[in-house]
Amino acid sequence: MISATEAPAHGPGFLARKDLGALFALVRDDGRRLIGPTVRDGAVMLDELDGPDALPEGIRESQTPGRYRLEAGRPGRLFDHTVGPSSWKRWTFPPTVPVGTTRRDGAVVAFEPATPDAAPLAFLGVRACELAALAVQDRVLLGGPVADPDYAARRRSALVIAIQCTTAASTCFCTSMGTGPEVSDGADVVLTELDDGFVVTAGSRRGRELLERLPVRLATAEERDAAAGGVAAARAAVAANAGVAAPGLPSRLMAALDSPRWADVAERCLTCANCTLVCPTCFCTSVTQRSDLAGAETLSERTWDSCFTGSFAAVAGGNFRSRPQDRYRQWLTHKFATWVDQFGTFGCIGCGRCVTWCPAGIDVREELAAIAPPPRAVVTGMHLPAVTPAPDEAWLRPARVVATHRETANVTTLTLAWEGQVPGAGQFVMAGPPGFSAAPISVSRARRGAIEMTVRAAGPATAALTALGHGATVGVRGPLGRGWPLERMLDRNVIVVAGGIGLAPLRSLIEAIAAERERFRDVTVYLGARTPRDRLFVGELGAWSAAGIAVTETVDRAGADWLGRVGVVTHLFDHAERLPEGAVAAVCGPERMMEATVEVLRARGIPDERIFVTLERHMECGVGLCGHCQLGRFFVCRDGPVFSIAELGDAFGREGL
Amino acid sequence: MARPRLGVVKFASCDGCQLTLLDLEDQLLGIAEQVEIVEFAEATSARSAGPYELLLVEGSVSTPEQAEAIVELRRQAAKLVTIGACATTGGIQALRVFADHDAWRASIYPHPEWIESLATATPIADHVPVDAELRGCPIDPGQLLEFLTATLLGRRPRLPDEAVCLACKRAGSVCVVVAHGEPCLGPVTRTGCGAICPAFGRGCYACFGPRETANVPGLRRSLVVLGNAPADVDERFAGFTALAPPFARAAAAGLAAAAATGGDDARR
Incomplete structure (x- = not known):
């Protein structure tokens, strides 16, 4: 990855504005597409640029919650703006990328993963907060057990030319998040704009080699001072803005899950998803299929999705976040609390895009101050350790x-x-x-x-x-995912409670226990089904009993031919005098059934650390990259699906999480 | 294996959605290989009264005859799918429910007594159960193709019920609300069109109808705060999907305000 800024041998250089074209030419000679800011449709957008003429000359922005307008900036300046609605993730993590193709020819089926489009890029005009955003996405998409191969290819190839901010919008709060305005690391080249050119430094070997090929002279002391003065002016401007009291915010926010403000903001929130799509760190995606009419070829594509859509947390038969307040709470608590648990940084880098581009003008700074008011704040910087990319996960x-x-x-x-x-x-x-x-x-x-x-x-x-x-x-x-903790059950009594189809993942546990039965103490299986006809694995229950596993069954509704017990599965415990000493419980079924079962097990003295459940959530990727199955600080697919109740804490059974 | 029998029929409508099917020129032969088109007046003189495995229904119910006909068609169709704003929400002609039907009829036709029409123009789903809806004025060819393909394969068609904003942002368009103060209904409108209007600097006018969780009061407040007159915002709902329940109240208010100020034309 990219190293910290290195001081060039002879100090900062100076590149005249008229020579900026040489930079474009060099980058193009290296076979790179150059992406940078340009004015399109009344906004500064990041697009592919032909030359310096495409840069937004003499343009500044006025940004307030829900409102963005271009204005005249300092004449001749090319980077007098801050950040517009597009971010670099459009190129590192594009809105839609192919992930694979399924081909069917008669009975022959082939699954081919997509090859990442590796055309090398150069980014011109990356701000300090945006460098932090790239580093945050690096941790999410490269730093986990499974890396995203498409992101890895695009990100590693990109040459990053940063620009120091010398102005700030009213929506900027990088100083709160510790991400700016000064560029620290992550760039190959750093530019600071003056009236007639740029003070330039290299941030990497790749950057130094580029500067050596450009008409750069040593910067004068006046130029260096002017550059430092520009950045200081930006810092002063950001510091005067409303901010976020970041220290201690995660715990304050998670303590406010029942704040009445969530319902209040939901009246204003349009759940339109704009905040998440302009956010440079949001990474949630869905995979969709497109087939030809005959069904011979199906292309699977990964598309930007958002936790604000109705289908995002939906599973067959229900939706974990049906209410707008659930969706806003999910987004805000992820950005400012559970992201820290998952990735060691905030998910917010203080660029203010979500504030400006919210059509309802909802300002996260204001909401955070209302929901999780600050104690006496001391702002500290964000720590972004280097990321080690993990091996790529194969496709289907x-x-x-x-x-x-x-x-x-x-x-x-x-x-x-x-x-x-x-x-x-x-x-x-x-x-x-x-x-x-x-x-x-x-x-x-x-x-x-x-x-x-x-x-x-x-x-x-x-x-x-x-x-x-x-x-x-x-x-x-x-x-x-992570399965049942068999090692925690060794030499202990084991209680297994299944409701309906929930027996499926427990069958593998029961069989694993039966295979080495002598290593466990009393094992009791409680099975609940809706009707006698909904019972699963009926032919195997005898074998379980023969292996020394006690099996008790009940059904919710019985017919005339059912001679067994009737009632919900938790009633089975009523027949047991007391549950075995020191037991470990494994529970799977509909979420309401699991909640009721956990209550009963707790009441019978089994501590939360020894009650395990397996959760169902909407999953698309299965490896912690798409965001759908998030539950508080967990991705259910990667960190679960089996959890102890102690791990889940308040997240278990809470509506709308 | 016999190809499924496909019918395409229309009620009160402009035929534009049927034309979307005809406009799928590159795929039309492929479609005809997969299904047997037995009824499609825009395309073939062959007629069939059913039964149909799949029946696409365009238009809203605006005459007593149509109200009877749709009941019989439902009996003939294994799967009945409504296509377009008229069939799914009532369409532009549903604006009559906000007005005096007899007065309108008398002002337009020299012999209004010869015109047999209902005082309402209602979506098909108000009359018979509907298996799926393709929204829009007109429907989107990509969604139509996806629906047919998925139905033939037996998988769930991808017809997202999210806001237009997601497609707009994925396409890289600049938000016309935030950057220009345009009254855009994208945040409360169902996606599927490809966010065409904002791509050309225009606000969305909700021809795909409401999305799930359409926060209409929230959007009205926001658009007014951003400098739009409340009556102008409301009038924007009085279009192709005005009768859709989340929009109807705002649409009625917009029409009433327009009438009070002498009508749309007089104000402009």
Whole structure:
């Protein structure tokens, strides 16, 4: 990655404005597309530039909440503006990129990942806050267990020419977030504009080599002073703006999840998603499919999405964030609180785009001050350690259906021939038939050479999965996520509670225990189903009992032929005198059922640290890159889906999170 | 395997949405290979009264005859899909519900007694159950193709119910509300058009109708704060989807204000 600013051997240089064309020519000679600011449709936009004439000469902006206008700036200056609605993520993380193609020719199915478009870029006019934004996205998209290959290719190739701010908009608050206005690191070349040219320094070897090829002379002391004075003026201007009391903000904000202000802001918020799309760090995406009419070829594309849309946190049969106040709270708490837990920095870099480009003029600074008012604030800088890119995750690979078993009217177990890593109990895979989006499916049984997925037909994609026959090909990725903590259950009593399809991920746990039964103490399985006809794995219950696992069943509604217990699954505990000593519980079912079960287990003396649940959320990527499944400080796909209640804390069972 | 039987029919409408299907010139032959087009008056003289596996319905119900016909068509259609602003919200002709129907009819036709029309123009879904909707005036060819493709494959068609703003920002257009103070209805309007109007510096006029969670009061307040006259903002809702429930109140207020000041033409 890019190193800290290096002082050139002879101090800062000076590049005359008339020689800026030479920089454009050099960059083009190097085979790069040059992206920089230009005026389009009444705003300073970042577009591909032909030459210095395209830069916004003598232009300044007036920016206030919900309002943006161009004005006359200092004559001749090319960078007298601050930041417009577009950000560099349009080039490092474009709005739509292909991720892969599925081709079907008869029974032959091929999944081909897309090749990143690696045409090298040069960014001219990157501000300090925007360098911080790039570093934040580096941590999100390159710093996790799985790196985004498309982002990695674009980002690594980009030459970054920064510009020091010498003005500020009223919406700027970089000094609050510790990201500016002074450029510190992350740039190859740093420019500071004066009336007749630029004071230039190199920030990397690549930058120094570029400067050596330009008509740069040593800057005079007056020029250096003028440059420093310009940046100081910008700092003074930002400091005079309203800001954000960043120190301690995450804990203050998370303590205010029930603030009445969320409902108040929801009256004004249009949930139009503009704030998230102009934000240079927001990274949430969805994957969509486009097929030809015959269904022979399907292109999957990744598109910018937003936590403000209605479908963002929706799953089959429900939506975790249906209310506008839930969506605003998700966005604000992610930017200013849970982002810190996940990535070690704020998700906000203080550029003010979300303030200016909110059509309703909602100002995050004002909302934060109302929701999480500051104590006596001491502003400190943002710390951005270097990022180590992780190995790239492959795209879908084919897996063949080798057996199917109808469990109930709408639940089917598919057996897939499986190569590679054997999923652990409670892990999941992303799976979908060719031409469909992949859905998160828990693995209900895993052994070398084959895995089983037990799928309920809840929507068209899962219906298509359950309809697959022997020999069909499925696109899969995985195993993914963190499964059941078997090691925590060794030499302990184990309680397993399943509701409906929730038994699928628990079956792999029960079988793992049965395989080494002597390593566990009493194991009790409580099963709940809606009706006797909705019971899963009926033929296997005897084998579990034979392995020394106590199985108790109940159904919500019984028919005449049911002789067993009737009632919700938590009532089964009423029949148990007391739960076994020191037990560890594993629970899976509808979220309301899990909440009720956890309450009962707690009341019976099992501490939160030993109660584990597995959560269902909207998932698109399965590796913590798309943002859909966020729950407080977790991505359910990457950090879960199995969590202890102690880990989840207040996030468990809270509406709208 | 027999191709599914496709019908295309119309009620009160301009035929523009049907033309969107005809305009899919590059794909039309491919579509005809996948489905059997048995009823499509714009394209073929072959007629069929059904049954249809898929029936595309354009237009709103604005005569007593139409109110009867749609009930029979629903019986004939396994899947009934409404196409366009008229069929999904009532269309521009639904503005009659905000006016005196008899007075309008008398002012336009020399023999109003020969005209048999309802006092309302209502969406198809007010009369029969509808399986899916393609919005817009006219519908978007990409959405139509996506709907047909997904339906043939059996997957859920991608017809997002989010705001126009997302498409506008992805396209890299400058927000006309923030940069120019234009009254744009994009934040409360369903996407699907590709955000065409803002790309040409014009505000959205909601021809795709309301998105999910359309905060109309919030947008009205914002547009007024940004310098628009309240009556102008309201009148903007009195267009192609005025009868859609989230818009109807603002549309009625806008029309009333326009009438009070001597009508649209007089004010301009």
